[in-house]
Amino acid sequence: MQISIRNFTKTFDATTVIDDMNLTIRDGEMLALLGPSGCGKSTTLFTISGIHRMDKGQLMFGDRDVSGLPSQKRNVGVVFQNYALYPHMNVFENIAFPLTVRKDAKADIDREVRAIAALTHISELLERRPGQLSGGQQQRVALARALVRKPDVLLLDEPLANLDAKLRLEMRSEIRRIQLETGITAVLVTHDQVEAMSMCDRIAIMKKGEIVQIDTPADMYSNPRTSFVAGFLGNPPISFLSGIAMENAFSVAPIKLRVPLVPQEGIADGTQLKLGVRPEHFGPEGDIAVEGRIAFAETQGRENLYDVALADGSVLRSIQPAGRNWALGDTVRWHIDSKSVFVFTDDGQRL
Amino acid sequence: MTRNFATWPIILLLTVLSLPLFIMYLFLLVDTFSNTPPGSLLPNEFTLEHWRFLIDPTITGDIWKPTLTTFLFAASMMVIVVSVSATAGYALSRLALPFRRFVLSGIMVMHAFPSVTLIIGVFLVLQFAGLYNSLIGVILVKASLMLPFGIWIMKGFYDAVPWEIEMAGVQDGASRFTVWRRIILPQVKPGLLSLALFAFIDGWSEYMLPRILAPSSDFEVLSMYLNTVSDPNSSTYNFNIFKSVGLFYTLPVLALFVLFQNRLMNIFGGGTKG
Numbered sequence: 001m002q003i004s005i006r007n008f009t010k011t012f013d014a015t016t017v018i019d020d021m022n023l024t025i026r027d028g029e030m031l032a033l034l035g036p037s038g039c040g041k042s043t044t045l046f047t048i049s050g051i052h053r054m055d056k057g058q059l060m061f062g063d064r065d066v067s068g069l070p071s072q073k074r075n076v077g078v079v080f081q082n083y084a085l086y087p088h089m090n091v092f093e094n095i096a097f098p099l100t101v102r103k104d105a106k107a108d109i110d111r112e113v114r115a116i117a118a119l120t121h122i123s124e125l126l127e128r129r130p131g132q133l134s135g136g137q138q139q140r141v142a143l144a145r146a147l148v149r150k151p152d153v154l155l156l157d158e159p160l161a162n163l164d165a166k167l168r169l170e171m172r173s174e175i176r177r178i179q180l181e182t183g184i185t186a187v188l189v190t191h192d193q194v195e196a197m198s199m200c201d202r203i204a205i206m207k208k209g210e211i212v213q214i215d216t217p218a219d220m221y222s223n224p225r226t227s228f229v230a231g232f233l234g235n236p237p238i239s240f241l242s243g244i245a246m247e248n249a250f251s252v253a254p255i256k257l258r259v260p261l262v263p264q265e266g267i268a269d270g271t272q273l274k275l276g277v278r279p280e281h282f283g284p285e286g287d288i289a290v291e292g293r294i295a296f297a298e299t300q301g302r303e304n305l306y307d308v309a310l311a312d313g314s315v316l317r318s319i320q321p322a323g324r325n326w327a328l329g330d331t332v333r334w335h336i337d338s339k340s341v342f343v344f345t346d347d348g349q350r351l
Numbered sequence: 352m353t354r355n356f357a358t359w360p361i362i363l364l365l366t367v368l369s370l371p372l373f374i375m376y377l378f379l380l381v382d383t384f385s386n387t388p389p390g391s392l393l394p395n396e397f398t399l400e401h402w403r404f405l406i407d408p409t410i411t412g413d414i415w416k417p418t419l420t421t422f423l424f425a426a427s428m429m430v431i432v433v434s435v436s437a438t439a440g441y442a443l444s445r446l447a448l449p450f451r452r453f454v455l456s457g458i459m460v461m462h463a464f465p466s467v468t469l470i471i472g473v474f475l476v477l478q479f480a481g482l483y484n485s486l487i488g489v490i491l492v493k494a495s496l497m498l499p500f501g502i503w504i505m506k507g508f509y510d511a512v513p514w515e516i517e518m519a520g521v522q523d524g525a526s527r528f529t530v531w532r533r534i535i536l537p538q539v540k541p542g543l544l545s546l547a548l549f550a551f552i553d554g555w556s557e558y559m560l561p562r563i564l565a566p567s568s569d570f571e572v573l574s575m576y577l578n579t580v581s582d583p584n585s586s587t588y589n590f591n592i593f594k595s596v597g598l599f600y601t602l603p604v605l606a607l608f609v610l611f612q613n614r615l616m617n618i619f620g621g622g623t624k625g
Contacts, residue, residue, distance in 0.1 A: 051518055071521045078522045084515035088537040097533075098523035145523070 001062045001152040001185055002027045003048065008057035010043055017043050018209040021057075025153070030179050030186040032196035034232070035206035041189045044206075045155050048187065050074045061152050077146030077184075081158040083138045085130035091117075091141050092126040098149045112148055120144045120178060136167040143178060154179065154186040160195055172199055193233050197221070205229050227348040230276045236305055238276045238342075239317045245271040250343055254312040259288055259338050261351065272346035277336055279305070279319040286335025292316065294330045308332060383595040401595040411592060414599070417576040424490060424561075424572055425554030431494040432501045432550040433543055439498075440505025441531060445517070455506075462499035469496075470563060477564060484568045489561050490554075497553060501546050508542035509535070545614045552604050573600045 003025040010018040018040045025031045033041035046052045048059065050071030059067045066074050085094050092113055099109045117123045120140040130138055139159060146154055159175065160168045176199045179186050190196050196203045197217040204214040205228070213225045217233075224230035230238050243252040245267040250259040259275060261267065282290075295315065296307035299322070306318045306326060318334065326332060343351045383401050385394035404410045442448060443455060473492050474483070482488030512535055520530035536543075558574035577600055581593045 049522060051521070071518075072524045072526065075524075076522060078519065080515040080519060082513065082515055084513065084519035086516060086520075086534050086537075097520075097525075101523060101525040101529060145519075149524070 002060075003153055003185060003187075004058075004060045005044070005048070006058040006060070008044075008047065008059070009055050010040075010047060010052060011055050016209065021209070021211060023204060023211060023214070025185055025187060026201075028183050028185055029201040030176070030188060030199060032188045032190060032200040032203045033206055034190055034193060034196040034203050036232075037191060039206040040209040041191075041206050042157060045157055045187060045189045048153065049076045049078050049155050075149070075152045076155060077149070077151035077153070078155045079139075079142045079146050079157065079159050081161050083130075083142040083162075085138055085141055085145075087130055089129075090126065091122065091128050091130070091133070094130065094141055095126075095144045095148050098145065102149065113144075116144045116148045119147075119181065121174075134167075135163050136171055139163065139171055140174070143175065147178070147182060147184070152185070154184045156186065156188045158190055159188070160190070160192070168195075175199060194235060197233065205232060224276075224342060225350050227274055227276060227342075227344040227350075230342055230344075230350075234278060236279050236317050236319060238278045239282075239315060240344075241275040241277065241310075241314050241316070243273055243275060245269055245273055250275050252312065252314075255290070255310050257288070257290060259336065259341060259343075261343060267351070273351075274344040274346065274348075276342040276344060277316055278340065279317040281337040281340040282308070282316050282318045283320055283334050284324075284332075286337040288336045288338050289333055290316065290336060291331070291333045294326050294328055294332060297326065297328050308334065379594055379598060382591050383598055386591070401589070401591040404592060404596060405599070411580050411596065412576070414573075414576065414596070417571045417573050420486070420570050421555060421573040424486065424493075424557070425551045427490050428494045428497070428554035429547050429550040431490070432497050433547045435494075435498055436501030436505040436546060437536070437539075437543060439502045441509050441535065443502065444506045444509035458499045458502055462503060466496045466560070474564065484565045486565065486568070486570050489564050492564060493554060493557055493560050494550075497550055501550065504546055505539065505542055508539040512538045541614060545611070548607055548611050548614065552607060555604060 005021060005023045008018060008021040008023075009016065021044070023044070033044055035041050043052060047054055050066075050069065054067055057067070058065060061074070086097065089097065095113045095116060096109050099112060104112075113126075114123065117126060120143055122137060122140045122144060125133065125137060125141070130141065133141065142159075156175070160171055163171060172195060175188075188196065188200060200217065202214060202216055203220055205212045205220070207228055213220060213229050215223070220229060221233050224233065227240065231240075241252060241257070243250050243257070245251070245261070246253075246258075246269050248261050248267070250261060250273050251257065267273075290308075290310060292308035292310045294306050295309040296305075298305040302322060304320050304322050304325060306320065308316045308318060310316065316336075320326075345351060381394060384397060384399065386396050386398055387394040404414055408414075443451065443458075448454065477483040477488045477492065480488070482491065516534060516538070517530055520534045521527070525533070556574065557572070558578070561570075561572050561575060562578075577593075577596055580596050
């Protein structure tokens with residue numbers, strides 16, 4: 001079901017957390033709300049669920065206006081960060097709870113619970129208590145409980161934050177598989193760009209209560225609209241150089257760096273600019289030479305990560321395949337791939 | 352388990368310190384089953400005669416009626432305290448009530464009052480309501496005096512229940528009341544149980560309130576009964592019988608403590624689950 005948020009404003013006491021936000025989640029897609037803590041992503045999620053009320057604006061589930069409805073009447077499934085399973089009920093009772101509240105027939109409940117348990121691979125755990133389950137299993141139960149009454153939308157609040165690294169990888173693909181199999185519209189709140197990029201159809205990056213950019217993961221990575229977006233996506237992160245515009249080129253005078261601003265002409269000389277260079281676009285190959293010294297080297301097995309300090313003190317990150325190793329303190333003359341860099345104005349807007 | 356200090360000095364110290372108490376209780380127990388000749392410390396015969404009051408009402412009067420009254424008194428007080436605390440504690444912990452802070456501090460202040468200081472006001476209210484000299488009146492007063500404690504304790508237990516569990520229940524389509532009854536209440540069961548025990552024991556041992564608020568009524572609780580038995584001017588005065596009645600009176604409390612001591616300690620853990 002398509003979910004649309006229109007002109008949504010939310011204030012807590014005197015602080016406006018979200019101001020006039022518009023967002024449409026397409027039917028059957030999985031959308032990530034990505035942003036640093038305090039950016040309003042969880043507020044948005046809990047507004048869709050009905051836990052928070054909108055101060056202004058409209059929330060539509062399909063053609064139905066649900067802005068004024070309490071949580072109970074919205075038909076929304078939520079998976080909380082700490083799973084929020086009911087500790088005194090076993091797994092079956094946990095999953096069945098939404099159905100027993102609705103007073104479904106006992107045979108129907110049994111059938112539905114077993115079907116959803118099969119989908120989430122927890123059929124053999126139905127008699128256990130939440131306390132006897134591992135984190136990943138609890139996560140599956142929470143998913144099953146959220147999905148069992150076929151909600152209009154599934155909301156996931158940092159669902160992987162409490163899992164250890166290996167389980168996180170497994171559950172990432174599991175959640176995506178279950179979402180695709182049920183075809184449900186889903187919203188994922190996370191501060192982890194890897195989760196957002198790997199699990200979702202589209203990402204909405206939020207900052208201070210506003211959606212900065214909404215795009216598919218690939219588009220957002222290769223075409224960020226602001227320096228904030230560019231800095232948020234990618235691991236290791238992008239590095240920025242400060243400079244000025246000079247004769248249709250980005251220029252850092254002290255180190256004689258000149259990167260031509262190909263598509264953008266007519267920027268006044270002397271304008272302050274920022275150049276964003278992703279680690280994979282700086283290395284031995286490229287077209288614009290930069291000299292520097294290896295200030296930090298980290299082995300990651302398949303790849304090595306280097307910080308290269310330039311003569312003026314700024315640092316460029318680089319990621320290189322293992323094999324040809326540079327040592328700490330080596331002086332290198334590497335190149336920036338000028339076609340893949342991003343140029344931003346001083347306040348972070350992409351040129 | 353490794354020990355980084357010897358335990359025996361502590362055990363020795365505790366033994367010495369608790370010895371007087373232990374000896375007192377031992378003699379209480381021994382004296383109820385034996386006779387000791389005057390001038391002697393040690394008993395010289397075993398007898399059950401001091402326990403005859405259980406079957407023979409002529410010795411000290413019928414004991415079963417006061418026992419039943421005391422049980423009723425303690426049990427109804429327990430029911431009132433538990434049901435009011437369970438609901439009020441939840442409301443104070445979770446609902447956005449007007450004057451919530453004021454109510455909370457008010458409860459705290461009331462908890463600080465010794466009940467004796469309120470007795471004149473309570474007397475006036477009971478007199479006005481026509482409940483003076485009645486068992487119901489005393490139960491209501493005793494229960495309401497315990498409520499601040501109970502509500503405060505239950506609020507602590509509710510505070511420890513994660514917010515998400517409650518929201519999950521609401522999201523699953525249940526009303527706030529259903530969520531409270533089916534999800535939240537089971538989480539605070541340890542608190543309810545220990546509060547119930549405390550209320551029962553408190554009611555069982557109450558002496559002053561029935562004495563003051565129902566002095567001439569026709570019901571009698573065990574503490575008042577014990578007082579009659581211990582009256583040195585009464586013709587039935589017998590120190591060993593007094594001890595036996597006292598022991599009989601304490602037995603249910605002792606039994607509850609032995610059975611539920613872990614639960615009772617739970618209440619001071621601030622609501623973490625034991």
